[in-house]
Amino acid sequence: MSGRNVRGGPGAAGGSKAAFAMFQQKDIAAGGTGKASSEQGSAAPTNPTSIKERLLVWCQQSTRGYQHVNITNFSSSWADGMAFCALVHHYLPNSVDYDSLNPKDRRKNFEIAFKAAEDNGCAPLLEVNDMIEMGDKPDWKCVFTYIQSLYKHFVMMPQAIAARATAQAATH
Secondary structure (H helix, E strand, O other): OOOOOOOOOOOHHHHHHHHHHHHHHHHHHOOOOOOOOOOOOOOOOOOHHHHHHHHHHHHHHHOOOOOOOOOOOOOHHHOOOHHHHHHHHHHOOOOOOHHHOOOOOHHHHHHHHHHHHHHOOOOOOOOHHHHHHHOOOOOHHHHHHHHHHHHHHHHHHHHHHHHHHHHHHHHO
């Protein structure tokens, strides 16, 4: 297990803090801020609770109508991998064959979602084995950080690229 804490094993209480610190480092390395509550733009809410609520609503809207997905939080709603697959499929429909997935095959679902996201430029902030070890209640901070990264990649990055293209076209 290469130094990872098993749920309920010695040192497990500090495991989620260490995992979150790792996610912060990976987010910074991928160009992020390393802060789970950071959103860019002057219209972004500054209250962490409102940021969390807005991100949850985005997840719910993006996955509306997907079978086996009911997102109500950043922990148990993500435990079987179906919500990750639905979110990635919403933005990258050719990367995930959603109809072939089974909620009971957690490992496969995580592998498919994380690989499709990473293959399309998303930072690999979560690992399949970590999600499996966390069971039915993944650490919400880890899931939140990863979902925020997906939001930045799928929603904010295209807007920034489009805005730069519009600005460049206006100056030429």
